[in-house]
Amino acid sequence: MSPALLLARSTLLEARRSGLPWLVLGLLAAAFGLAAFLSQVAVTEGRELQAALAAALLRAGAAFLLAAHVAASVVREANDKVLELALALPLSRSQFYLGKLAGYAAIALAFAAACGVPMLLWAAPASAALWSASLAAELLLVCAASLFFALTLANVVPAIAATAGLYLLARSIAAIQLLARGPLAEQTWTQVVARGAVDAVALLLPRLDQATRSDWLLYGSPAAAEFGAAVGSLLVYTALLAAAGLFDFNRRNL
Amino acid sequence: MRAGERPLAAVPGWLWAALAASLAAQVALRALSAPPATAASDLPPAPRAVALRVASLGEPAAAARLAMLYVQAFDLGAGNALPYRRLDYARLRAWLRAILDTDPRSNYPLFAAARVYAEVEDPARSRTMLAFIHEAFLEDPNRRWSALAHAALLAKHRLQDLPLARRYAADLERLTTDPDLPLWAKQMQIFILEDMNELEAARIMLGGLLASGRLHDAGERRFLKERLEALERRLASKQRRD
Numbered sequence: 001m002s003p004a005l006l007l008a009r010s011t012l013l014e015a016r017r018s019g020l021p022w023l024v025l026g027l028l029a030a031a032f033g034l035a036a037f038l039s040q041v042a043v044t045e046g047r048e049l050q051a052a053l054a055a056a057l058l059r060a061g062a063a064f065l066l067a068a069h070v071a072a073s074v075v076r077e078a079n080d081k082v083l084e085l086a087l088a089l090p091l092s093r094s095q096f097y098l099g100k101l102a103g104y105a106a107i108a109l110a111f112a113a114a115c116g117v118p119m120l121l122w123a124a125p126a127s128a129a130l131w132s133a134s135l136a137a138e139l140l141l142v143c144a145a146s147l148f149f150a151l152t153l154a155n156v157v158p159a160i161a162a163t164a165g166l167y168l169l170a171r172s173i174a175a176i177q178l179l180a181r182g183p184l185a186e187q188t189w190t191q192v193v194a195r196g197a198v199d200a201v202a203l204l205l206p207r208l209d210q211a212t213r214s215d216w217l218l219y220g221s222p223a224a225a226e227f228g229a230a231v232g233s234l235l236v237y238t239a240l241l242a243a244a245g246l247f248d249f250n251r252r253n254l
Numbered sequence: 255m256r257a258g259e260r261p262l263a264a265v266p267g268w269l270w271a272a273l274a275a276s277l278a279a280q281v282a283l284r285a286l287s288a289p290p291a292t293a294a295s296d297l298p299p300a301p302r303a304v305a306l307r308v309a310s311l312g313e314p315a316a317a318a319r320l321a322m323l324y325v326q327a328f329d330l331g332a333g334n335a336l337p338y339r340r341l342d343y344a345r346l347r348a349w350l351r352a353i354l355d356t357d358p359r360s361n362y363p364l365f366a367a368a369r370v371y372a373e374v375e376d377p378a379r380s381r382t383m384l385a386f387i388h389e390a391f392l393e394d395p396n397r398r399w400s401a402l403a404h405a406a407l408l409a410k411h412r413l414q415d416l417p418l419a420r421r422y423a424a425d426l427e428r429l430t431t432d433p434d435l436p437l438w439a440k441q442m443q444i445f446i447l448e449d450m451n452e453l454e455a456a457r458i459m460l461g462g463l464l465a466s467g468r469l470h471d472a473g474e475r476r477f478l479k480e481r482l483e484a485l486e487r488r489l490a491s492k493q494r495r496d
Contacts, residue, residue, distance in 0.1 A: 038320075041323060041326070042319070042322075042323065042362075042473055043366065043369070043370065043474065043477045044361065044362055044365045044471055044473060044474040045360065045361060045362050045365075046471050046472065046473040047471060048315070048319065048360070049319045049323075052315040052316035052319055053316050053319070053320070055313075055316070056316035059313075060311070168311060171311045171312035172308050172312065174312075175304060175307040175308040175310070175312075176308055178304050178307065179304050179305070179308060208312060209312035213312070213313075213315075214313055214315045214316055215314070215357070215359070218359070219359050
């Protein structure tokens, strides 16, 4: 087995032994409990309410759990000098980085499957499958971001905060752009500068608002082009994060 | 007991007492404080739809439904002696508008407007809701016709405003192009002009909705059935008084 695959396997083992599966079960229970409770007070669209809330909660919860797990795992390895030990082996830095990322990607896939299967309760199989595939791409992006920030910042809290900031901003940037261009926005120079700044920030962010949308579960599958564009843009951004992480990791003195 | 943990007996007695006392104090404090209650007059000004979208973090469908449950809490609360009548309907309309703009494919805001808020015994408030339903219908007739059909019935029987009811019925007939639209909805004008009482009309409409297979939601079916029973009781007591 190649060193990178061995690393990926050990990363998966670590996740299994660190209680992550129990956390996912807890997340599923919380999402179903809340959705079931709130659907009891709805006078209509009970099924849609359950699907939308469970999907929203699972999506955000899975992203947070994965980001926290990756950051904690990477920083612990750095503190325990596991990183130095691994790099003393016949293993290039790129192989190490990509091996870790492959392991986290496998966890992301398992997370997406665990969150996607219950969606079959409320949505058509095709819609649930597309939603899960999109969630897998989104979680892969979260893993790449968390790995990048954890290796760069070398501290758990700043790494989680930076990943959460990137994730939340990417999910809301389209609405913020709409807000900046709204009919109430004045045409003063400060407004123009602010709008330009928002547009510039948007250029550096992935379109997470277009991916893993709960309305796919409620109103039917997206068109192939729409789905392809949404997931494709996430994969491009994941590649960018991986390249940035590799760049930083290769030039660092350890 | 896990490895690395000491037995419970190792914990000092005063710490047991402190833990029990602080837990009891917390539970007592929470039990003594009144549960949070909402009053109809408390409905805050509605956010703009785009602000709701920002707050939704890319989940407009979930945010719209959560916002509906939030708005509902201001009038469906058990402690509310005069449900709906104390609500500020201008604010309520703005909330429903913002929620509908956040998820235009959701039926919830229009269902609540037609079946809950427009049925209030206050003509001005009822008209506010009917105007909202009509405005929303014009944006997407094929998806929103059932709310306007109910609005036409309310205009005729509750507001006794036949011209308004006919206008709604005419718009419903003229603007909907969905081939699956039930016949009774297409012929709403005749329905409005016929000399039938409110209960009879509501029965035909509800029966038509059920037969069309469009009511998939168990909660919605239960809600409409309860409404019909309430209408039957109201009309029976009115007949007894007459």
